[in-house]
Amino acid sequence: MSKQWDGIVSQYINRKFSRPIAILLARKTNVTPNQMTLLSFLICIFSGAAFTFKMSLIGGVLAQVASIMDGVDGDLAVITGRASPTGGFLDSLLDRYGDVAIVIGLILNTLPYVGSAPEFLLISMMAIFGSLMVSYSRSRAEGIKIIFRKGISGYAANRDIRLFLIMIGGILNQPYITLIILAALTNLVVLVRILEVMVKTRNKMDFGNCRPTDE
Numbered sequence: 001m002s003k004q005w006d007g008i009v010s011q012y013i014n015r016k017f018s019r020p021i022a023i024l025l026a027r028k029t030n031v032t033p034n035q036m037t038l039l040s041f042l043i044c045i046f047s048g049a050a051f052t053f054k055m056s057l058i059g060g061v062l063a064q065v066a067s068i069m070d071g072v073d074g075d076l077a078v079i080t081g082r083a084s085p086t087g088g089f090l091d092s093l094l095d096r097y098g099d100v101a102i103v104i105g106l107i108l109n110t111l112p113y114v115g116s117a118p119e120f121l122l123i124s125m126m127a128i129f130g131s132l133m134v135s136y137s138r139s140r141a142e143g144i145k146i147i148f149r150k151g152i153s154g155y156a157a158n159r160d161i162r163l164f165l166i167m168i169g170g171i172l173n174q175p176y177i178t179l180i181i182l183a184a185l186t187n188l189v190v191l192v193r194i195l196e197v198m199v200k201t202r203n204k205m206d207f208g209n210c211r212p213t214d215e
Contacts, residue, residue: 007158010071014160018071025072026079033077037091040069044098047166051105051175059109060170063102067163070095092135095159099131102166103182109175120176123183130186131162137193146200153196157189 006015025031043066050059073091077083107124114120134157138148148154155161162182169178 007155007160009067009160009164010158013164014068014071015075017068019075021068022072022075022079025076031076033073033080033082033087034090036069036073036076037087037094040066040073041094041098043069045101048101048103048105051102051170052108054109056109056170056173056175058170059102059105060167063163063170064167066098066102067160067167070159092139096132096135099159099162100128102163103127103131103179106166106169106175106179106182110179114176123179126183126187127179130157130183130190133190134162134186135159137190141193141197144197144201146197148193148196152189153193157186162186 025036043062047059047062047066050056050062070091073087074083077087103124106127110120141148162185165181165185166178169175169181
């Protein structure tokens with residue numbers, strides 16, 4: 001239950017709730033980590049639905065609740081000795097679906113006011129792709145033994161940060177500005193990670209020797 005890979009929001013806010021909840025669940029119930037993973041995903045779906053139906057405050061709060069619940073499953077897995085590769089895979093997969101559901105909710109919330117303006121479509125796509133690529137870039141970098149430990153590449157757009165920003169945007173009823181921030185921040189982090197990987201591998205980008213993967 002080390003904090004070394006936690007984001008800033010997880011360290012100073014989420015874990016203060018997720019760990020006591022996980023301890024309580026471990027002592028009083030038979031809830032499994034995978035069930036908590038599913039619950040966190042469902043809360044993301046409800047958050048996206050709330051944004052879609054113009055209930056931005058509820059959507060924002062639910063996004064942060066989902067972030068906290070996302071920590072409960074991992075804490076519960078460690079406490080109960082149920083940590084497994086399958087659980088980690090399921091957690092990562094459902095997190096991505098949950099992220100997209102919330103961003104789509106933000107988009108649908110804003111769509112009636114801005115229509116199909118080219119800049120809105122661009123921002124929407126960048127917010128979705130950026131949210132996915134932040135996670136994917138970390139995973140692929142770890143595959144070549146590069147860990148983003150600090151700074152912009154390490155913490156600036158972690159999931160806990162993104163969901164916290166969505167909560168703030170929901171409370172302030174600013175879904176469009178939230179989309180812009182997500183689009184800019186996530187893609188900036190991915191760009192920084194690309195540059196960092198290039199530097200750490202001494203720019204030896206031999207694409208001819210890269211093996212294709214079915215992902």
